[in-house]
Amino acid sequence: MVQRLLAPGEIEALDHNAIPRLLLPQPRSLFTARAARLRQLAKNEIKGIPVGETLRGYLLLMAALVDAQAAVAHALPAETFALPDAADIDVSLEHNMPPLPVSGARPPSWRAVFDALLDQLDTLADGQPQIAAVLAELRGLESAQLEGCADAVLAELTDSVHPLHAPFVAAALQVMWTMRAGQLDAQRVQPLVTNTLCPVCGAHPVASVIRIGGQSQGYRYLQCSCCASEWHMVRVKCSCCEHTSRIAYQSLEPADANSAPENTSKANDPSKVARAETCEDCRTYRKIFNQEHDYNVEPLADDLASLALDLLVGELGYARASGNPLLWFNAE
Numbered sequence: 001m002v003q004r005l006l007a008p009g010e011i012e013a014l015d016h017n018a019i020p021r022l023l024l025p026q027p028r029s030l031f032t033a034r035a036a037r038l039r040q041l042a043k044n045e046i047k048g049i050p051v052g053e054t055l056r057g058y059l060l061l062m063a064a065l066v067d068a069q070a071a072v073a074h075a076l077p078a079e080t081f082a083l084p085d086a087a088d089i090d091v092s093l094e095h096n097m098p099p100l101p102v103s104g105a106r107p108p109s110w111r112a113v114f115d116a117l118l119d120q121l122d123t124l125a126d127g128q129p130q131i132a133a134v135l136a137e138l139r140g141l142e143s144a145q146l147e148g149c150a151d152a153v154l155a156e157l158t159d160s161v162h163p164l165h166a167p168f169v170a171a172a173l174q175v176m177w178t179m180r181a182g183q184l185d186a187q188r189v190q191p192l193v194t195n196t197l198c199p200v201c202g203a204h205p206v207a208s209v210i211r212i213g214g215q216s217q218g219y220r221y222l223q224c225s226c227c228a229s230e231w232h233m234v235r236v237k238c239s240c241c242e243h244t245s246r247i248a249y250q251s252l253e254p255a256d257a258n259s260a261p262e263n264t265s266k267a268n269d270p271s272k273v274a275r276a277e278t279c280e281d282c283r284t285y286r287k288i289f290n291q292e293h294d295y296n297v298e299p300l301a302d303d304l305a306s307l308a309l310d311l312l313v314g315e316l317g318y319a320r321a322s323g324n325p326l327l328w329f330n331a332e
């Protein structure tokens with residue numbers, strides 16, 4: 001048997017073909033890891049994402065909500081999360097449309113997910129009258145109100161949702177979409193015409209993340225705010241308007257001024273864990289979290305905990321490209 005060495009050009013071609021374009025979510029570990037990360041952030045244990053006392057309680061509440069998401073994803077029967085008919089998925093994929101669109105009719109079983117989420121949270125409400133009151137309000141919503149809230153959440157109509165209700169509705173929808181996205185065949189899902197929307201469901205990304213390990217080494221992905229799928233986008237490119245010429249990065253922690261230039265690419269640099277990628281062309285930003293500098297970065301949790309970075313970038317005049325489904329208050 002003759003082994004042939006590959007020329008450098010051939011190696012690059014192999015590598016390029018091997019970039020996983022789409023990383024589908026693994027819901028059974030996703031929600032558990034997200035809840036753990038939120039608790040660590042709440043304890044101010046993450047270098048690069050300092051969390052103050054005012055945000056702590058909210059992060060812990062959201063950690064409990066994500067725990068409930070994990071429990072519901074495990075507990076409900078598989079048919080709750082049934083995919084659309086194969087023929088419908090085929091038609092969507094042939095037309096370059098997302099196979100599980102957030103627009104249009106949604107599976108009625110999302111209401112079972114919502115009810116189960118609220119039931120999971122009852123223990124949390126013991127001795128916490130404010131949470132008990134919110135849960136009672138959510139249970140008291142009429143069907144049309146609840147569906148209207150879900151429509152507004154999925155369309156990201158920040159002004160038409162109740163900021164205390166929306167995270168709970170969004171959480172149920174996330175479970176519904178994430179559980180279904182995890183059953184798709186990543187090879188068959190094609191990027192949309194605009195690479196700034198999720199190829200699985202068409203929602204906006206919550207943030208982007210530079211992944212390490214395996215074939216994703218050093219590549220940047222956008223994580224969907226709804227179904228948690230991650231799709232590839234080259235680095236140093238605006239995830240809102242796709243321009244590349246006037247991109248800059250803002251960080252809360254200044255880079256260590258004393259570090260020698262040869263050390264600037266070293267791993268575990270807190271100033272590079274969480275940055276805002278700003279674009280002069282559309283004057284928006286999205287955050288980018290870097291696994292090279294913190295292995296456990298979690299785009300949605302880290303985005304929620306880094307409100308201080310939103311304030312900093314907001315003061316510089318940039319607008320957030322899209323929201324975080326677990327936060328519907330104005331950051332200020």
Ligand SMILES: [Zn+2]
Pocket residue numbers: 198199200201202203224225226227228229
């Ligand atoms: Zn999606």
Ligand SMILES: [Zn+2]
Pocket residue numbers: 238239240241242243279280281282283284
């Ligand atoms: Zn832009």
